[in-house]
Amino acid sequence: MSDAGHGTDAPVRVRVAPSPTGDPHVGTAYQALVNLAFARSRGGVFVLRIEDTDRARSSRKSEEAILDALHWLGLDWDEGPYRQSERLDLYRSEVDRLLAASSAYRCFCTRERLDEMRRENRAEQRFPGYDRRCRSLPVAESERRAAAGEPHTIRLAMPTEDECVMQDLLRGEIRREWELIDDQVILKADGYPTYHLACTVDDHEMGITHVIRGEEWINSLPKHLRLYEALGWEPPTFCHLPLLRNNDANRSKLSKRRNPTSITWFRDAGFLPEALLNFLGLMVSSRSEGEEKFGFEELAGGFRFEDISLGGPVFDLDKLRWLNARYLREDYDADGLAALVRDWSMEQERLSAIAALAQPRLETLGDWGRLTNFLFVDAPDVEREKLAVKGLEESQVAEALQFMLWTLEREQEFTADIIQGHFRRLSEALGMSLRNLTRPFYVAMSGETASLPLFQSMEILGPDLVRARIRRAIEALGGISGKRMKKLQKRFEELA
Numbered sequence: 001m002s003d004a005g006h007g008t009d010a011p012v013r014v015r016v017a018p019s020p021t022g023d024p025h026v027g028t029a030y031q032a033l034v035n036l037a038f039a040r041s042r043g044g045v046f047v048l049r050i051e052d053t054d055r056a057r058s059s060r061k062s063e064e065a066i067l068d069a070l071h072w073l074g075l076d077w078d079e080g081p082y083r084q085s086e087r088l089d090l091y092r093s094e095v096d097r098l099l100a101a102s103s104a105y106r107c108f109c110t111r112e113r114l115d116e117m118r119r120e121n122r123a124e125q126r127f128p129g130y131d132r133r134c135r136s137l138p139v140a141e142s143e144r145r146a147a148a149g150e151p152h153t154i155r156l157a158m159p160t161e162d163e164c165v166m167q168d169l170l171r172g173e174i175r176r177e178w179e180l181i182d183d184q185v186i187l188k189a190d191g192y193p194t195y196h197l198a199c200t201v202d203d204h205e206m207g208i209t210h211v212i213r214g215e216e217w218i219n220s221l222p223k224h225l226r227l228y229e230a231l232g233w234e235p236p237t238f239c240h241l242p243l244l245r246n247n248d249a250n251r252s253k254l255s256k257r258r259n260p261t262s263i264t265w266f267r268d269a270g271f272l273p274e275a276l277l278n279f280l281g282l283m284v285s286s287r288s289e290g291e292e293k294f295g296f297e298e299l300a301g302g303f304r305f306e307d308i309s310l311g312g313p314v315f316d317l318d319k320l321r322w323l324n325a326r327y328l329r330e331d332y333d334a335d336g337l338a339a340l341v342r343d344w345s346m347e348q349e350r351l352s353a354i355a356a357l358a359q360p361r362l363e364t365l366g367d368w369g370r371l372t373n374f375l376f377v378d379a380p381d382v383e384r385e386k387l388a389v390k391g392l393e394e395s396q397v398a399e400a401l402q403f404m405l406w407t408l409e410r411e412q413e414f415t416a417d418i419i420q421g422h423f424r425r426l427s428e429a430l431g432m433s434l435r436n437l438t439r440p441f442y443v444a445m446s447g448e449t450a451s452l453p454l455f456q457s458m459e460i461l462g463p464d465l466v467r468a469r470i471r472r473a474i475e476a477l478g479g480i481s482g483k484r485m486k487k488l489q490k491r492f493e494e495l496a
């Protein structure tokens with residue numbers, strides 16, 4: 001595979017390369033969609049690569065959720081998933097080549113020294129990167145220390161003069177002074193590569209012809225180009241897609257505080273995959289009024305990079321709802337719609353779990369709707385007054401909600417028992433009774449101060465809907481300012 005040519009006639013090979021470090025993000029779907037549409041328009045191959053080299057943050061659970069989400073959207077890959085954690089030898093051998101050519105060097109600086117250096121850089125307003133102290137170590141000394149087992153990382157030796165000239169498909173030529181680019185760590189002390197090395201080696205090894213990815217990686221491009229050069233490889237074509245933006249005044253980068261970003265949320269809240277896909281397609285292919293509804297085939301058929309506008313595409317949830325409504329109305333008859341509803345919310349196992357909760361509280365079957373209604377909606381209406389807890393300020397209630405939100409964002413096992421454990425611990429940490437603490441959560445989940453048992457209900461709703469409902473409740477209480485949020489985060493880390 002490593003011989004695959006990268007000339008213009010080479011068959012197109014593209015990839016999407018998510019890191020399995022959290023919920024499956026709509027940004028991943030957006031990039032996958034563009035890559036797949038381009039591949040299909042050129043008879044090419046679409047590769048899925050899992051970039052799991054961050055050992056602390058990567059998880060199999062997250063990987064599975066990403067694969068499920070891409071399948072759900074019909075963004076199926078032709079090759080993969082490849083996993084970087086299974087390819088460590090490959091990266092190591094390329095590092096050895098770089099070391100032998102002095103294109104990379106061992107860095108023995110300790111964390112303390114690096115922290116101190118950073119502080120000094122800041123105080124003296126110097127270049128914020130590594131000061132390259134270990135770059136001048138004599139090779140013999142470096143080898144001796146490594147052989148003696150002294151912990152070290154490997155850094156890429158960047159050029160220090162002239163400019164890096166880059167080409168981006170959407171932006172044309174971009175120039176950066178080499179001097180301003182850090183000697184990036186490419187191999188960590190634990191033997192794992194960093195993103196920059198693994199991504200470059202894999203893109204080459206996998207014969208990727210076009211790297212189409214998020215704009216946030218433009219600043220890394222000089223490092224990647226340097227790696228291609230040092231390893232003697234021809235770089236692929238690069239295309240950095242504009243980031244999705246919140247629909248707010250300053251068009252900030254899409255964030256889960258302002259928007260649902262997890263693909264699973266869209267599924268659980270009752271959106272159709274074809275509508276979400278169509279909506280993401282609108283981000284890269286602007287259409288005039290009346291032409292907004294189109295399927296993947298149409299997008300791929302007419303795909304052109306020229307149609308991608310560099311102004312950040314705005315993620316407008318109302319527009320998505322409008323589009324979703326059109327699919328529901330135009331693409332399904334009543335039977336089809338009934339089947340959709342059943343598959344979405346009345347799946348047998350889920351219904352049984354709900355029945356078990358409702359049973360002790362039913363007098364007639366006629367009570368069912370009132371009791372369980374909140375489990376069948378995307379979000380209940382929440383009144384601010386109902387969120388009140390006696391003896392607490394509203395801001396304190398919002399903070400308790402936020403603490404639980406952070407806790408649940410880190411939780412991979414979303415069962416009633418585990419959730420209950422979190423509530424117990426948080427109530428102790430905050431010195432609040434469990435009863436008081438759970439109260440606003442009943443309201444956040446169901447809109448009512450009393451409803452079906454909380455922890456089981458949360459398990460049935462699942463992590464995405466639960467977290468979205470907590471966020472809504474926080475907003476209903478007036479939200480938490482950015483400044484306050486920073487303080488809270490600190491306190492939360494101390495409590496955790």
Ligand code: GLU
Nearest residue numbers: 017018019051199213217
């Ligand atoms: N793992 C990187 C990410 O999560 C991939 C970036 C790239 O496509 O090169 O965004």
